[in-house]
Amino acid sequence: MNEKATILFFDSGVGGFSVYHEVLDLLPHHHYLYAFDNEMFPFSEKSEELVIQRTLAVCKKINERYPLDLIVIACNTASTVVLPALREYFDIPIVGTVPAxxxxxxxxxxxxxxxxxxxxxxxxxxxxxxxxxxxxxxxxxxxxxxxxxxxxxxxxxxxxxxxxxxxxxxxxxxxxxxxxxxxxxxxxxxxxxxxxxxxxxxxxxxxxPGAAIAKRVAYLLDSIKVRSKKETKNLIFCTKHFSIENKFLQALKFRWGFEELVLLNLDE
Structure with a gap:
């Protein structure tokens, strides 16, 4: 596809960058968003119900502002429990991450x-x-x-x-x-x-599974219609402030191509 799709990667932390890196290498020209729920990090210590609730809340909130074309749940722990709920709510492709x-x-x-x-x-x-x-x-x-x-x-x-x-x-x-x-x-x-x-x-x-996920994303993008072409800035979302935000963002601008770090308020 020639149009820029908006793709969201979601994790409780920064592990999802290992998946994002593979997708970016294969598909460098799309609009990328990355959200990490650092308020709830790590998901491995949380109940299944809370993981489902938080994942849905973050993805819904971002979708309100940036119409999403595809979501990658770049977290094995979340993927084992949240995919059915996400697929019930969204009518876009949802790609999970499971152990290879x-x-x-x-x-x-x-x-x-x-x-x-x-x-x-x-x-x-x-x-x-x-x-x-x-x-x-x-x-x-x-x-x-x-x-x-x-x-x-x-x-x-x-x-x-x-x-x-x-x-x-x-x-x-x-x-x-x-x-x-x-x-x-x-x-x-x-x-x-x-x-x-x-x-x-x-x-x-x-x-x-990073390379396989990238191929799966490429395959799914071939059969979708892009919802919004307005946004092009690659953004990172977090759910609470943290002490090294400026250092973190500078590293990600240089290494991953993200331009801004946005605090996501789930209560608004």
């Missing part, structure tokens, strides 16, 4: 695979169903970590990565010598893939 279990099972040579995700994602029945469907012949290790999400969040905001804390989180897998594949089952984790690799040198393959 099928490609991991296909690529692993030892069939010993680690699923690295949030505490919320690893306990979802949806994930167990994916494992049963695509990886029943594999040994799947699950590790749910909030600490790794925080480390990735700090990195993209300009802080150094605490390798000692990272190593401690992954220590349980370090001696599993035939663990050759790790599924990065949280969108934050591709942001610290290099550091994870240092801690797990035996792992040959790190798998995340």
């Amino acid at each position: 279990i099928k490609p991991a099972a296909e690529i692993s040579q030892t069939k010993h695979i680690g699923l690295l995700a949030t505490k919320g994602t690893v306990k979802r029945a949806y994930v167990n169903d994916l494992i049963e469907k695509y990886a029943s012949h594999c040994q799947i290790e699950k590790l749910g970590s909030t600490k790794l999400v925080e480390i990735a969040q700090d990195k993209i905001q300009g802080d150094s990565v605490d390798l000692l804390a990272l190593k401690n989180e992954l220590e349980i897998w370090a001696k599993k010598t035939d663990l050759d594949t790790v599924i990065l089952g949280c969108t934050h984790f591709p942001l610290i893939k290099d550091e994870i690799q240092i801690c797990l040198p035996q792992v040959k393959y790190f798998v995340d």
Whole structure:
């Protein structure tokens, strides 16, 4: 399609930038919005009901001002619970993010695979169903970590990565010598893939769904009619002020092409 579609990426934090990066590489000319619900970060510690409520509220609020053509829920935890509610409310394509279990099972040579995700994602029945469907012949290790999400969040905001804390989180897998594949089952984790690799040198393959999501977005855009052509400024939305806003925005202007940070008031 030649027209600029307005595409919203949503996460509780900045992990969704790993998905946005893949979509931007494939489709550089669209109008991009990114919303992170930092007031509720991290989603992995919240109830399913609250995650659904907040995701709907943020997406509805943004859609009122910027008519959306497609929404990417760039969060594994949210995607396991919010997609039906979003698809019931919106009549536009909704793209979720789920752990890349099928490609991991296909690529692993030892069939010993680690699923690295949030505490919320690893306990979802949806994930167990994916494992049963695509990886029943594999040994799947699950590790749910909030600490790794925080480390990735700090990195993209300009802080150094605490390798000692990272190593401690992954220590349980370090001696599993035939663990050759790790599924990065949280969108934050591709942001610290290099550091994870240092801690797990035996792992040959790190798998995340970013590239597949980009292809899915491109496919869906071919069959939609763009709702609004007025807005072209790429914006980031947050749900509460935070201490390093100026530093954060400068980094994102340079690295990701966003021009303004907007506080989203859900009570208005």
